Amino acid sequence: MSEPPSEPILEVRDLTVHHGQLQALEHISLRVFPGEVYAMIGANGAGKSTLLRTISGLHTPTEGSVLLDGKDVTKVRPDRRAILGIGMVPEGRRLFGSLSVEENLQVGASYARKGPWHIERVYELFGWMKDRRSQKTSQLSGGEQQSVAIGRALVANPRVLLLDELSLGLAPVIVQRIYAMLPQILDTGLTVLLVEQDVSQALRVASHIHCLLEGRTTLEGRPSDVDARQVEAAYFGLSGATAAPAEEAQLWSGSTTSSRGS
């Protein structure tokens, strides 16, 4: 893979987010470069979804900032951020249940930016969809709903696409089918930041992984630079029992950012 360009398309600086009294994220920083598939992994409650929701503007951080193309968007409303190019497939799909498949896509395209994606192209990506475009989304299977949710985000032509737990509640074979679409989506010049509980799936598709544990960064790097034991330790917060001490020091410092060609 070629070295990423030097300017990140999306940057999160020192982000701290609270849910009421509870601290959900603690001083999280990350930089996503154009064309990358940046995967956030971590167990339930690690703060992954909160991170995506904060990037899309649905949550307001206590501290820190979100930058799109170097411009601070921390105070920008979620709908404005969407128009600026931050698209999101939210956790649980969140389709408009009383609307048809096509209407869901039309709503997604309400304030679309100029770009390669349009409704017909989504129909090409998901072959079954055109024939069933007038069905209510509540009549679709989980995998089909997820596809519509992806299509709804794509037709807005986002610059960065946030994917929150695509695999949630879906059979493994469906998950693989959906992830198999990713290259076709990336070919159109999108950058993807995804959250995934299914670590092996994330490792397969990601160009960069970032592990969260209870709101803190525990591991960051390219999939090729980390081994399974490191990931396991970072994911579960295990101590030296599974990871060698020397590796661990590197693991927990989060210093792997510097190892990237930035």
Next chain:
Amino acid sequence: MEWVNDVIQGILTGGLYALFACGLSLMFGVMKVVNLAHGDLAVVGGYVALGVIAITHVPVLWSFVIVVPIMAGLGYLLQRTLIQGALDRGVLTTLIVTFGLSVVIENALLQFVNANSHSLGVGNSIVTGSFSIGSQIQLAYLLLLIFAVAVAVLLGLQYFLSSSRYGRMIRAVADDKEAAQLSGINYRHVFGIAAAIAFGTVALAGIGYGMYSQFSPSTGTDTILLFAFAAVVIGGLGSLWGTLVGGVVLGIAQQIGAQINQSDQLLAGYVVFLVILVVRPQGLTTRRAQS
């Protein structure tokens, strides 16, 4: 034959009730706001019409051309400020705020107009007249006109919601406003548009009521709001055509009640309302919500 006449008169008044109810239903369906000031806003529409007619001398029948946009604008404004502010603090707060709005409107009308009853006299014989079918059935042109307007408004709303870009956005926001935001939709603006439509329809209803009957500052809470609520509940909450069904059922019940005993007119309407609430709480036109 008398009964046939009652049913027909009931159906026609039902059109007016539907006009009252559809705005209430829309605001609940889209932003989950139960607008307790809805009846007072209809009365405000009536007073605005009086003022507009006094100043511009437009015919009563055409006053809506000016009144409806004024009320729609007011609706957008109130939604973006007062009602949105209440919504941001929780759905229950909107009950308190719209109740307060209702009290303020009623007292402001008492203060600045007076407690007397007013009506929008239609000096046009085509509108005031009626024609009869057989010896028993008399159809007032005015009621026919109001019924036709109600059906036209519902058809227009239906078309707008199902086929236009903004209608689609209104439905999307009603389903999931967070997901709508992720598609670039400013849901507050969409709420404002929905409120503008609701206020526009209630202004039409207020004008219709003023031509059909008399209104005073208290008419909004003691008659119109109750009729609108009854129509919405009978027809089914959040269903557009349900408001027409509900309005018609309420209208027929009232007419039949009046036939039995003049003083039972309102009672009969509310009995039907309560029976529906007990037997079929989801209303006549909506299916029971699936969990």
